[in-house]
Structures are given as structure tokens and as C-alpha cells.
Amino acid sequence: MEPRALRRAVAAGRATAAELGLRVDDVVVIHDSDRVALRLVPCDVLARVAPSCHLAESEFEVEVARRLADAGAPVAGLDPRVEPRVHVRDGFAVSLWTYYAPVGPEVAPADYADAFLRHHAALRRIDLAAAPRFTDRVAAALREVSDREHSPELSDPDRDVLIDTLSGTSAAIGLAGAGEQLLHGEPHPGNLLNTRRGPLFVDLATCCRGPIEFDLAHAPEEVGEHYAGADHDLIRRCRALNWAMFSAWRWRRDDRMPDRAHWRTEGLARVRAALDRCGMD
Numbered sequence: 001m002e003p004r005a006l007r008r009a010v011a012a013g014r015a016t017a018a019e020l021g022l023r024v025d026d027v028v029v030i031h032d033s034d035r036v037a038l039r040l041v042p043c044d045v046l047a048r049v050a051p052s053c054h055l056a057e058s059e060f061e062v063e064v065a066r067r068l069a070d071a072g073a074p075v076a077g078l079d080p081r082v083e084p085r086v087h088v089r090d091g092f093a094v095s096l097w098t099y100y101a102p103v104g105p106e107v108a109p110a111d112y113a114d115a116f117l118r119h120h121a122a123l124r125r126i127d128l129a130a131a132p133r134f135t136d137r138v139a140a141a142l143r144e145v146s147d148r149e150h151s152p153e154l155s156d157p158d159r160d161v162l163i164d165t166l167s168g169t170s171a172a173i174g175l176a177g178a179g180e181q182l183l184h185g186e187p188h189p190g191n192l193l194n195t196r197r198g199p200l201f202v203d204l205a206t207c208c209r210g211p212i213e214f215d216l217a218h219a220p221e222e223v224g225e226h227y228a229g230a231d232h233d234l235i236r237r238c239r240a241l242n243w244a245m246f247s248a249w250r251w252r253r254d255d256r257m258p259d260r261a262h263w264r265t266e267g268l269a270r271v272r273a274a275l276d277r278c279g280m281d
Helices: 003-019 052-070 109-124 134-146 156-175 212-216 221-225 232-250 260-277
Strands: 024-032 036-042 045-051 087-089 092-098 181-183 192-195 198-201 208-210
Touching: 003 024, 003 036, 003 045, 003 087, 003 092, 045 052, 052 092, 052 109, 109 181, 109 198, 109 212, 109 221, 134 156, 134 208, 134 232, 156 232, 156 260, 181 212, 212 221, 212 232, 232 260
Parallel strands: none
Antiparallel strands: 024 036, 036 045, 045 092, 087 092, 181 208, 192 198
């Protein structure tokens, strides 16, 4: 966020928690992008604060978290001391979550796959009619790179690569005929915490419907080898698609991801490498 918006977001997170009776002496910014994650101490709450234009996404995330907790999924939970809902304050949507201190190294591939299996099983036990299909997210990314006003700095050759990958790979995945279910949507290593309770998925607003390979393609390659029944060719196609979506967001005129210049170049390189791995031009 811009510095002024970040200060307002921090103030909104602090004031929301304090108004609900949680003690807040200090605020630590854990993540700062188009929305922020704040650790509030000493109450040890993680406040997720987004501009109010993202209110519907925040409410969807809270509903997903509530239902998955009831289903026993390995997910970060909402703070049990307050009502599980989104609070609107000073133009921001604020939700309050349990803070989990990270422990140990990164999650090992076998443990990552086990967390996936348990998470996918829980997702099959809940009903979320509002969850989009993965192709809805592909279509949104395709609109960004198809409109030069939205992505004016993207070169024509790179634009063609992203358009062809988003449209062609998405169609190929649909033709593969894989079964679909509710998914996390973006379960990359940054969204899987290693905690004292074991691995826990966070950032649940990306929940969507699609083949389980769409989720597995966000994880390190070794993870899929430990997931029984996964289609490895489909994982490779999904990985190309995921990198194309990632790159599409980075080339948006108003993208605010830290190190955007690096990730613009890196994202396109990852797209081309993933296409090569699955034998696609």
C-alpha cells in the first residue's frame, strides 16, 4: 500500500481489535501488498486488512475458514475470542485471525502432500455455491493482458505468450476430463505455515473449483510425487497456466507487488520454462 494508506490500514486493524476488547500495545506489519497482514501484540491476533472494495472477498474468506474449521481442515483459524465476521472501519475490511508463530524449516514434500490430502478431503465435505471455477480466474487474467491500457508496458511478443498460454492451456486442461472439486486456489509455499500444530494453509480467499492438479501445481514439484493418484502431465500444464496468471497480474498498470520488476521478468521466464516442460510452444 501507499504509505498513507498503510498507516490508515494499521490504525483500522488496531482500533477494530481494541474495540472488541483485545489488548493492542504494538502492531507489526507481516505482509504489505494491495492488502496487509498485521500482527497485533500482546493479544497475538493476525489482522487481515483490505480496502473496502475487497469486502466481498474478505467475507468469502471468513466463510471458507469457518466451514473448513468445522470440517477439520489444516487451515489457520479465525480468532476464537471474537465473532467470526468482517468488520468495516475507515474504508477497510478487517478480519481477525489466530496468529501462528512459524517453527522449523520449510514443510517437507511428504508433509506438504499430506496437508494437501487432508485439505482436499475437507473441501469435499463442504458446500460453497459461491466459489468460482478456476477458469473464471483465468478469464480475469486474460482480460488484463488482452487490454493494452491495463498492461501498457507488456511487449507484444510477451503479450502473445501470455494470451496463448492462458487461453490454450486452460482449454487443454478442460479437455483432459479430470474430476473437479473445491480447491485452495493458491496453495504455494508462502501460503502454507509450518506451526506447532503442523502445516496450516492460509489465504483462503482464492478458493475455487477445479482439478486437484491445479492446486498441486502451486507447490514444489516433489510434492506431487507424494500425492497418490495425481496426474503429473496435468500438473505440468497447470503449472504453466499458474505462472501465466501470476505474470498477468504483475504486468497490470496498478500492480503493487513488492519487487514487481524482478517478478515481471521471472514470471515470464517461468512461463516459458513450464511450457517447455510440458512440450508446448
